Amino acid sequence: MSSPSDQTRRTIILTALATAVHASAPRSAAAEEDAPGSDLRPQKADVLVFAEGDRAGEVIKPQDLKPGGPAVRAWPKDPKTSVVRKGSRLNEVVVVKLDPAELDDSTRPRSADGIVAYSAICSHAGCPITAWVKAAQGEKDVLKCVCHNSEFDPRQSAQVVFGPAPRRLAALPLAIADGSLTVAGTFVGKAGAQQGG
Amino acid sequence: MTMKQWLLPSLFASTCLFSIAAGAGPIENYSPVTADRLKNPEPGNWMLYRRTYDGQGYSPLDRINTSNVKNLVPVWTFSTGVVEGHQSPPIVNNGAMFITTPQGQVIALNAKTGDEYWRYKRQLPDDLFQLHPTNRGVGLWQDKLYLATTDDHVVALDAKTGKVLWDTKVQDYRKGQYLTLMPLIVDGKVIVGGSGGEFGVRGYVVAFDADTGKELWRTFTIPGPGEPGHETWSGDDWKTGGAPAWMTGNYDVETRTIYWGTGNAAPWPGETHPGDNLYSTSVLALDPDNGKIKSYFQYHQNDSWDWDEVDAPMLVDLQRDGRTIKSLIHPGRNAIFWVLERKPEGIKYVAGWPFVYTDVWKGIEPSGKPIVDPAHKPGIGKRVEFCPSLWGGKDWPSAAYSQNTRLVYVPANENFCGGFTGEKLPLVPGQLWLGTKPEDIGLKVRPGATHFGELQAWDPATGKKVWSHNFPKSHLFGSVTVTAGDLVLVGGTNDRMFRAFHAKTGELLWEQKTNSGIVGMPVAYEVDGTQYIAVQSGWGVDAQRIQDALATQNNVGVENNVPQGGVVWVFAVKK
Numbered sequence: 145m146s147s148p149s150d151q152t153r154r155t156i157i158l159t160a161l162a163t164a165v166h167a168s169a170p171r172s173a174a175a176e177e178d179a180p181g182s183d184l185r186p187q188k189a190d191v192l193v194f195a196e197g198d199r200a201g202e203v204i205k206p207q208d209l210k211p212g213g214p215a216v217r218a219w220p221k222d223p224k225t226s227v228v229r230k231g232s233r234l235n236e237v238v239v240v241k242l243d244p245a246e247l248d249d250s251t252r253p254r255s256a257d258g259i260v261a262y263s264a265i266c267s268h269a270g271c272p273i274t275a276w277v278k279a280a281q282g283e284k285d286v287l288k289c290v291c292h293n294s295e296f297d298p299r300q301s302a303q304v305v306f307g308p309a310p311r312r313l314a315a316l317p318l319a320i321a322d323g324s325l326t327v328a329g330t331f332v333g334k335a336g337a338q339q340g341g
Numbered sequence: 342m343t344m345k346q347w348l349l350p351s352l353f354a355s356t357c358l359f360s361i362a363a364g365a366g367p368i369e370n371y372s373p374v375t376a377d378r379l380k381n382p383e384p385g386n387w388m389l390y391r392r393t394y395d396g397q398g399y400s401p402l403d404r405i406n407t408s409n410v411k412n413l414v415p416v417w418t419f420s421t422g423v424v425e426g427h428q429s430p431p432i433v434n435n436g437a438m439f440i441t442t443p444q445g446q447v448i449a450l451n452a453k454t455g456d457e458y459w460r461y462k463r464q465l466p467d468d469l470f471q472l473h474p475t476n477r478g479v480g481l482w483q484d485k486l487y488l489a490t491t492d493d494h495v496v497a498l499d500a501k502t503g504k505v506l507w508d509t510k511v512q513d514y515r516k517g518q519y520l521t522l523m524p525l526i527v528d529g530k531v532i533v534g535g536s537g538g539e540f541g542v543r544g545y546v547v548a549f550d551a552d553t554g555k556e557l558w559r560t561f562t563i564p565g566p567g568e569p570g571h572e573t574w575s576g577d578d579w580k581t582g583g584a585p586a587w588m589t590g591n592y593d594v595e596t597r598t599i600y601w602g603t604g605n606a607a608p609w610p611g612e613t614h615p616g617d618n619l620y621s622t623s624v625l626a627l628d629p630d631n632g633k634i635k636s637y638f639q640y641h642q643n644d645s646w647d648w649d650e651v652d653a654p655m656l657v658d659l660q661r662d663g664r665t666i667k668s669l670i671h672p673g674r675n676a677i678f679w680v681l682e683r684k685p686e687g688i689k690y691v692a693g694w695p696f697v698y699t700d701v702w703k704g705i706e707p708s709g710k711p712i713v714d715p716a717h718k719p720g721i722g723k724r725v726e727f728c729p730s731l732w733g734g735k736d737w738p739s740a741a742y743s744q745n746t747r748l749v750y751v752p753a754n755e756n757f758c759g760g761f762t763g764e765k766l767p768l769v770p771g772q773l774w775l776g777t778k779p780e781d782i783g784l785k786v787r788p789g790a791t792h793f794g795e796l797q798a799w800d801p802a803t804g805k806k807v808w809s810h811n812f813p814k815s816h817l818f819g820s821v822t823v824t825a826g827d828l829v830l831v832g833g834t835n836d837r838m839f840r841a842f843h844a845k846t847g848e849l850l851w852e853q854k855t856n857s858g859i860v861g862m863p864v865a866y867e868v869d870g871t872q873y874i875a876v877q878s879g880w881g882v883d884a885q886r887i888q889d890a891l892a893t894q895n896n897v898g899v900e901n902n903v904p905q906g907g908v909v910w911v912f913a914v915k916k
Contacts, residue, residue: 233771275780280893293886308425308881308885308905
């Protein structure tokens, strides 16, 4: 086993980006969050946009994602109204591109070209999923909530593989339309923590 | 009276329908809590966070003592139905017990039988980000209870029924503001301090009218423009500089002064907030009438280690150097055991010494300012290691002081180091703002370490360690309580044990394995002439985080197998 400090630290989104994020966050962000539909859960045919980084707000295309990760944080966006659904943090998702052969039979039908998406809110205490790191047990990279160390395997419907989380992350079915990632259905499972926060 | 009968007349009936689960009904013959009772609590009750305003964590009960503690057995238990860290003391007022749990739950129990009277369950928002999903207890005043919640409200409940009497929003949870502490009640004021240092908040202590919930005063722990101490911040850093106040303060009844601890500056690397950063990592002396800051002492300047010093110092009349010192005693997260003096002109440094290994401090100046070794001070763009780890020599779990032995009992952690790489990152309201990648936070065991947790007994008059008990395979993350029966009570280890030690010798006298690990605070109380010991078992939050870190260390041999789930345990001597 390796110590946390030895672990592979391929940032997901979080960090590097995180930030820039808001450096670039426009003043109209609050207004955008209040726009009609901004707090609706992801809807079928929504596109996905980067939640942070230099390309925050841009539509995500399959080629934007590096195979094997890292995962990317994203918001759904209504393509008709251009409203980004960031009115609720429960709408944020993480997207990662994996080898389709690694996906299990439940996950594969919800994926698009090996790309899978899950709620970015941990089912334990509502913290955000911010890391794409080597699992505490095993060699694969997994989605991690660093608040309380829960880990989820995106190859297996984001089932819990470490930590106190009581259940898997909600899955968001994906498709590719007109060269962009789009939402193919509503969340499978509950987004957010089991008991309130 | 049926539950339906006593719910319907309420103005808050709709709330109560959500708030109260099935129970036996209201508490009969509840004993109203007065200022005099809080100032001089009956020996058999535990009505404040540490039983008394001085924060000593000392019970004068001695029916359970060193000679009979071996016969201590569970007399009742109660499952809370909640996982995560159960950190609150069971509060006891003349036979009525009130416990709190994560998720904003209050349960009223018969302290003698364990029967449930009523239960309040807060409906927390679905989008709440609970970094520290816990609660440390209810405050009592007259016939009311007060709960501070993780969605940043203070709620008043009818002590007899659990009915909501008022509910005051403090700040916006969506911006990282939250509450986990037990309110301090002083003369009809409900006083709480905010959490959220990890989110770049500006810390504060605030008082509400106990009857109405109306805000009476609010004192920010970071001075604004024109206020003394503002010059210790650069630019606009004061607006987001942390210094949260997330633990209950103590109170000097004689001088009417509240002593409240404050947390680290934000974000973690000191380079991101140049200056001494008052009043982060300090103890504040506050006037309970208006919140005015009378005095302060800063434990260390320009914090860069995430060393909250929020655990309020104990008020102890100490015989030292041939005189009585009205002292403040604080075993710090920064590894220094502090002895301060409450003087009319303010808080003064008396003595300080490391109580666990540290490589950060080279010494302490006569003024009480610790001298930092820059090689172990985290900065921007470089990985820096330091000892102790960011969880410190002693985190929030409280130490205790025995009026019998005149010793201080410290739940310490030894041989832990840590580190991180500082980064300058912009603040995003409601998101973690640590100044490093969260997954970069490390905990490393010192080479050759023989143990981690260490229950220590210190003589604050001489600065000498009198005894210690080492835990080879566990950290120690639980508050200590001491009794007049010369028992030191503590859980806090990953073997799920609850233990009693001899206060004078450190001999382990009794232990009991519980359902989970204990991060809660033990209490002693009495009903109908029988003494009881009570504690909540329910592992989680930082105790679990340290456990996770230990379990992934090489060659340490600590397994990550502490089950979660809260249970109240109550013990008595088998007759």
